[in-house]
Amino acid sequence: MTTVLETQKLTVADFKGKVDPDWCAGCGDFGVLSSLQKVLAEMNIQPHDVVTISGIGCSSNLPGFINTYGMHTLHGRALAVATGVKMANHKLHVIVTGGDGDGFGIGGNHFIHTMRRNVDLLYIAMDNQIYGLTTGQTSPTSRKGMKTKSMPYGNVEEPINPISLALAAGATFVARGFSAEPKHLMDLVKQGLEHKGFSFIDVFSPCVTYNHDNTYAWFRERVKKLEADSSYDSSDWHEAMKRALIWGEEIPIGKFFERTDLPSLHEADLILAGAGPLAHRDLQIAPRVVRSLIAELM
Amino acid sequence: MDGTFAVAIGGAAGQGVATPGDIFAKLFVRRGLHVNAYNAYQSIIRGGHTFLTIRTGTEEVKCFGDRIDLLIPLNQDSMDRHLGLMRSGAAVVYNSDTVKPGTAHDGVRLCPLPVNQLSKASRSKVEQNTLALAASLQMMGVTFEPLAEILTEQFMRKGGKVVTENLDIARVGFDYAVANFQAFASPLPMHDMAYAVLSGNIALAMGGAAAGVKFYCAYPMSPSTGVLHWMAAHAREAGIVVRQVEDEIGVINMAIGAAHAGVRAMCATSGGGFALMTEALGMSAMMETPVVVIDVQRAGPSTGVPTKTEQGDLWQMLGAGFGDFPRLIAAPTDILDCFKLVPEMHNLADRFQCPGIILSDLLLSEGRSSVDPKQLTFDAEINRGEMITSAGPSNGKTVYNRYQITESGISPRAIPGVPGHTHTASTDEHDENGVLLSDEFTNPVKRRAMMEKRQRKVEGIETAVRAPVLKGEPGAAVTLIGWGSTDGVIREAVELLNEEGISTNHLQIRWLVPLNGEAIVNILSSSRYSIIVENNYSGQFARYLRSETSYVPNGHIRKYDGEPFMPHHIVAAVKEQLAGPTGKTQLSVPMHEIMV
Numbered sequence: 030m031t032t033v034l035e036t037q038k039l040t041v042a043d044f045k046g047k048v049d050p051d052w053c054a055g056c057g058d059f060g061v062l063s064s065l066q067k068v069l070a071e072m073n074i075q076p077h078d079v080v081t082i083s084g085i086g087c088s089s090n091l092p093g094f095i096n097t098y099g100m101h102t103l104h105g106r107a108l109a110v111a112t113g114v115k116m117a118n119h120k121l122h123v124i125v126t127g128g129d130g131d132g133f134g135i136g137g138n139h140f141i142h143t144m145r146r147n148v149d150l151l152y153i154a155m156d157n158q159i160y161g162l163t164t165g166q167t168s169p170t171s172r173k174g175m176k177t178k179s180m181p182y183g184n185v186e187e188p189i190n191p192i193s194l195a196l197a198a199g200a201t202f203v204a205r206g207f208s209a210e211p212k213h214l215m216d217l218v219k220q221g222l223e224h225k226g227f228s229f230i231d232v233f234s235p236c237v238t239y240n241h242d243n244t245y246a247w248f249r250e251r252v253k254k255l256e257a258d259s260s261y262d263s264s265d266w267h268e269a270m271k272r273a274l275i276w277g278e279e280i281p282i283g284k285f286f287e288r289t290d291l292p293s294l295h296e297a298d299l300i301l302a303g304a305g306p307l308a309h310r311d312l313q314i315a316p317r318v319v320r321s322l323i324a325e326l327m
Numbered sequence: 328m329d330g331t332f333a334v335a336i337g338g339a340a341g342q343g344v345a346t347p348g349d350i351f352a353k354l355f356v357r358r359g360l361h362v363n364a365y366n367a368y369q370s371i372i373r374g375g376h377t378f379l380t381i382r383t384g385t386e387e388v389k390c391f392g393d394r395i396d397l398l399i400p401l402n403q404d405s406m407d408r409h410l411g412l413m414r415s416g417a418a419v420v421y422n423s424d425t426v427k428p429g430t431a432h433d434g435v436r437l438c439p440l441p442v443n444q445l446s447k448a449s450r451s452k453v454e455q456n457t458l459a460l461a462a463s464l465q466m467m468g469v470t471f472e473p474l475a476e477i478l479t480e481q482f483m484r485k486g487g488k489v490v491t492e493n494l495d496i497a498r499v500g501f502d503y504a505v506a507n508f509q510a511f512a513s514p515l516p517m518h519d520m521a522y523a524v525l526s527g528n529i530a531l532a533m534g535g536a537a538a539g540v541k542f543y544c545a546y547p548m549s550p551s552t553g554v555l556h557w558m559a560a561h562a563r564e565a566g567i568v569v570r571q572v573e574d575e576i577g578v579i580n581m582a583i584g585a586a587h588a589g590v591r592a593m594c595a596t597s598g599g600g601f602a603l604m605t606e607a608l609g610m611s612a613m614m615e616t617p618v619v620v621i622d623v624q625r626a627g628p629s630t631g632v633p634t635k636t637e638q639g640d641l642w643q644m645l646g647a648g649f650g651d652f653p654r655l656i657a658a659p660t661d662i663l664d665c666f667k668l669v670p671e672m673h674n675l676a677d678r679f680q681c682p683g684i685i686l687s688d689l690l691l692s693e694g695r696s697s698v699d700p701k702q703l704t705f706d707a708e709i710n711r712g713e714m715i716t717s718a719g720p721s722n723g724k725t726v727y728n729r730y731q732i733t734e735s736g737i738s739p740r741a742i743p744g745v746p747g748h749t750h751t752a753s754t755d756e757h758d759e760n761g762v763l764l765s766d767e768f769t770n771p772v773k774r775r776a777m778m779e780k781r782q783r784k785v786e787g788i789e790t791a792v793r794a795p796v797l798k799g800e801p802g803a804a805v806t807l808i809g810w811g812s813t814d815g816v817i818r819e820a821v822e823l824l825n826e827e828g829i830s831t832n833h834l835q836i837r838w839l840v841p842l843n844g845e846a847i848v849n850i851l852s853s854s855r856y857s858i859i860v861e862n863n864y865s866g867q868f869a870r871y872l873r874s875e876t877s878y879v880p881n882g883h884i885r886k887y888d889g890e891p892f893m894p895h896h897i898v899a900a901v902k903e904q905l906a907g908p909t910g911k912t913q914l915s916v917p918m919h920e921i922m923v
Binding site: 322 | 353356357521522523524525529533536537538539541542544561562563564565566567568570572573574576577580581582583584585586587588589590591592606607610614698700703705706709742743744745746747748749750751752753754755760761762763
């Protein structure tokens with residue numbers, strides 16, 4: 030392992046993990062990984078100041094492929110773990126990566142609550158509308174009618190809309206990217222990392238093995254960048270919600286919404302606000318405080 | 328009389344049982360008396376039946392006892408339920424406007440308070456409580472001043488007018504008792520000492536503060552919520568980040584995240600919440616990130632009896648999480664031990680980088696007892712184990728392997744933010760350097776090596792924990808074996824049995840994992856008649872002890888009605904078994920006579 034001097038300009042190579050990704054050739058997740066590595070290098074964030082946290086799934090293997098501190102946790106639980114990490118050391122850059130099943134299915138509860146808490150982290154969902162690692166079952170974002178091994182006669186349920194859900198839950202930065210649009214995605218990742226508060230990027234990340242509906246070609250025909258519309262105001266929540274509901278011949282990608290007026294959780298917490306990381310604090314309680322704690326009981 | 332005095336207050340939830348209870352407890356400990364209190368209540372916010380017993384005495388009060396000396400029934404229901412259990416010498420103080428006594432046993436003094444007449448100026452519903460409190464204390468030989476002092480503190484924040492009203496009405500009750508009621512033969516003693524009085528939940532929370540816990544999170548669940556309440560109320564002073572989380576799955580994952588980033592983290596729940604935590608318990612073990620979880624047992628299964636006690640979660644703790652991994656489980660034996668065990672558990676969890684479980688129960692957590700304030704020391708040793716919190720002089724050539732294979736099984740743990748030590752902590756099986764084996768190739772040699780590395784920590788854990796010690800004469804006719812919260816009631820039963828000429832000794836188990844089974848069997852090998860006492864149906868500890876050591880006791884005493892053991896339950900069961908057939912394992916299930 031090489032130790033990087035703080036003054037040295039970082040490159041993508043500094044963020045290369047111990048092993049190469051084991052994703053299928055052509056998997057959308059490659060584009061997300063390289064965007065992330067490039068942005069981190071560009072922003073010159075030290076690898077040891079980043080914690081990349083995932084749940085379980087194909088895309089959740091990402092922390093092993095990037096040189097930062099990593100946690101490969103339980104299916105659906107990455108956001109809860111990440112909240113704990115951020116509370117313990119709010120100087121760290123916390124990035125959560127995972128898939129649609131992990132984040133919107135089994136992890137749905139944590140997804141909603143982490144957004145309303147405005148925990149300062151970047152959450153990238155690699156959304157392929159399928160369960161890949163379990164060899165192709167319906168996911169919470171699989172389209173209605175889609176045939177999979179678990180719903181061979183077609184999905185009868187309405188899919189989740191992660192963008193409108195995030196907006197409704199109070200996320201302060203909501204965006205959608207496409208892994209085949211790397212420059213656009215890098216821009217979103219950079220903005221997401223810079224945003225103070227919860228940043229959510231839902232990334233279309235096609236599964237070339239199990240999802241033959243939502244292919245690269247399918248997305249390419251439909252995605253349209255919000256940034257191309259100069260009249261679009263991403264600080265307007267109601268307008269963001271309108272755009273979030275557009276789905277069909279045209280699917281908007283880009284930054285739907287951002288607000289910067291709300292404190293993030295560690296800024297709002299009475300113990301953390303304006304102070305150094307919890308992890309670096311003295312464990313002993315002052316004798317004066319101890320005396321008062323005991324006096325209450327007498 | 329055994330040198331203790333027990334007051335009981337019964338009423339509906341919302342009638343204000345708690346406040347006079349707190350006042351009695353404070354007044355007793357300020358007199359230098361010990362206290363043990365237990366509140367039997369229902370999962371209801373208004374109505375139902377709540378029955379608080381506060382027992383006091385000069386010597387340590389081990390449990391809430393068998394006898395009530397003074398009963399304050401705040402409603403007819405409480406009078407009807409408890410009057411028949413009062414024995415000669417006891418007194419009953421009640422509001423004669425609303426409560427009618429039934430037939431009392433001979434020698435029970437009925438002390439009616441004409442509340443409407445005495446409190447004509449006031450419409451407050453809790454007047455009767457203050458009147459009864461003051462009259463009772465007068466009968467117990469307490470002067471008015473200490474009561475006035477506590478009432479003043481209690482009502483100060485509601486303003487001077489409320490204080491004066493309460494003092495006036497208390498004076499009326501006190502004077503009425505002087506004129507109309509006969510005082511108890513021996514007044515409450517007074518000693519030049521002052522104790523603290525606290526619940527097990529407060530002790531657990533304060534133990535966390537003493538252990539250096541900096542992150543506490545929870546989802547409310549009876550009977551563990553008291554830990555959250557103390558933590559939240561004292562977060563600012565103690566510098567602890569306290570978060571209420573969406574569910575217990577989130578709770579333990581968040582705690583592990585915080586622990587992973589370098590703080591001491593803790594959470595508390597009850598059996599149902601713990602069930603949700605079990606997958607992450609395995610994560611703590613696999614990532615080798617320490618976390619301490621408190622399980623406050625209540626009567627199960629499922630939602631069960633939420634406000635009642637049981638020792639029914641042992642097997643859940645033993646089996647929580649799939650796969651094999653080292654864990655620590657201990658059950659505190661009294662309220663002071665709740666405080667002492669927490670730093671001890673954190674030290675071991677940190678040293679061995681594994682989950683630590685503290686097994687309390689409703690009896691301990693919501694019960695209260697007096698503690699010598701000098702025992703509440705916040706200077707317990709803090710041992711964080713092999714932890715890397717800053718980068719050493721690095722020449723860039725050293726390789727950091729988070730899961731380095733070592734003889735002890737312990738691998739130095741770098742926390743995020745330390746330069747030169749980046750790695751991935753994974754719930755997937757991994758190599759020494761943290762790379763997932765499934766990403767490399769499924770490698771049986773490495774898998775075996777990692778499993779053995781983690782499990783080698785068990786040897787260290789076993790030597791780090793002391794074996795239990797037999798209390799009493801080794802050759803006694805009876806050996807009572809208990810675990811966790813039953814220590815106090817068994818100790819009292821042992822005294823009673825010895826007084827009655829049945830020589831009895833006692834072995835209380837605090838550490839469940841590691842168990843020290845060999846030492847236990849060694850102690851029990853000289854027992855003449857051994858009985859395992861536990862608050863559950865199936866004998867969870869007895870089955871565990873047998874599975875670990877093949878030891879089978881002569882008898883069992885079990886109780887699973889939701890209420891804790893009282894000393895006489897154990898005494899009667901021991902006698903029953905000694906008179907019973909020999910050569911056959913006996914089981915006694917005492918009946919709880921008080922309908923609460």
